[in-house]
Amino acid sequence: MISVAVRRLLALAAGNATLRHLAEDAVVTSAVAHRFVAGKTLERAVEVTRQLNAAGFAVALDHLGEAVTDEAEARHAAEVYVDVLGRIRQHELDCSISVKPSQMGIDVATDLATGLIGDLAGRAADASTHVTIDMESSAYTQATVDLVMALRVAGHGNVGCAVQSMLFRTPRDVQALVGAGASLRLCKGAYAEPPDVAHQSRKDVAVSFVRLAAMMLDGDGLPRFATHDQRLVDRLLVLANERGRGPGDREWQMLYGVREPLQRRLLDAGERVRIYVPFGDQWYPYLTRRMAERPGNLALFLRALVGRRS
Numbered sequence: 001m002i003s004v005a006v007r008r009l010l011a012l013a014a015g016n017a018t019l020r021h022l023a024e025d026a027v028v029t030s031a032v033a034h035r036f037v038a039g040k041t042l043e044r045a046v047e048v049t050r051q052l053n054a055a056g057f058a059v060a061l062d063h064l065g066e067a068v069t070d071e072a073e074a075r076h077a078a079e080v081y082v083d084v085l086g087r088i089r090q091h092e093l094d095c096s097i098s099v100k101p102s103q104m105g106i107d108v109a110t111d112l113a114t115g116l117i118g119d120l121a122g123r124a125a126d127a128s129t130h131v132t133i134d135m136e137s138s139a140y141t142q143a144t145v146d147l148v149m150a151l152r153v154a155g156h157g158n159v160g161c162a163v164q165s166m167l168f169r170t171p172r173d174v175q176a177l178v179g180a181g182a183s184l185r186l187c188k189g190a191y192a193e194p195p196d197v198a199h200q201s202r203k204d205v206a207v208s209f210v211r212l213a214a215m216m217l218d219g220d221g222l223p224r225f226a227t228h229d230q231r232l233v234d235r236l237l238v239l240a241n242e243r244g245r246g247p248g249d250r251e252w253q254m255l256y257g258v259r260e261p262l263q264r265r266l267l268d269a270g271e272r273v274r275i276y277v278p279f280g281d282q283w284y285p286y287l288t289r290r291m292a293e294r295p296g297n298l299a300l301f302l303r304a305l306v307g308r309r310s
Contacts, residue, residue: 074105164189
């Protein structure tokens with residue numbers, strides 16, 4: 001089991017530019033990363049999406065990238081998502097998109113990110129799908145909540161966001177966002193946060209997850225639970241059924257390449273399951289945060305790495 005200190009170290013490593021460049025340039029680690037990343041190109045991401053749809057899964061596509069500090073780079077990232085939405089519409093894919101505020105230029109200007117994501121939301125509506133705004137570190141939490149609220153006020157009813165059970169502030173955010181009708185993706189969180197901002201133990205994060213799930217189940221809209229923890233899944237199934245939420249009235253979101261037997265069991269039981277599929281060449285922050293998030297992910301990566309080297 002990964003200790004709190006090791007998980008925190010992995011989370012910090014996700015933001016280390018030097019480690020990122022070393023990993024992304026290494027042939028072995030790059031090849032192994034594609035066990036958990038669909039590929040570098042949109043064509044490959046679409047192929048994976050079609051395969052998952054054919055197997056009964058919905059998909060959320062994420063073009064990897066974050067911490068943009070240049071307007072032109074933010075606009076280029078948005079153009080990739082324009083292409084994604086065009087493919088979703090063209091191929092009639094059961095697929096949504098996930099975007100990061102920092103990738104859409106929120107550090108450059110709030111209006112830039114609002115405008116770019118608003119445009120994507122309009123295009124997503126034309127493709128009969130929705131936009132989930134990823135929740136990044138706590139430095140972005142208030143700005144992300146404000147962004148979702150502003151976009152919904154502007155008429156983009158297909159915009160929601162992720163929320164993290166590790167953060168102390170999340171109950172009031174969930175209350176506000178559910179009240180505004182936003183669709184939420186509840187996850188544990190994978191950023192290195194200080195003890196005055198976030199729960200530090202896995203047990204406390206899990207307890208918070210259940211409490212927040214209950215809040216979402218008691219509200220309107222479709223609650224989306226992003227976890228690979230079998231005990232949490234079992235607990236949430238009981239909570240949902242107690243509240244009259246049947247299999248079509250909740251959604252499970254899981255990562256591409258992680259706990260595939262659990263994904264299949266839920267799908268075979270009639271549950272809605274959406275697979276979060278990242279693509280692109282900026283995979284290092286994504287992968288290291290996934291390892292920090294769950295001990296099994298690190299074990300999967302190390303086994304794949306050893307196998308690749310041999």
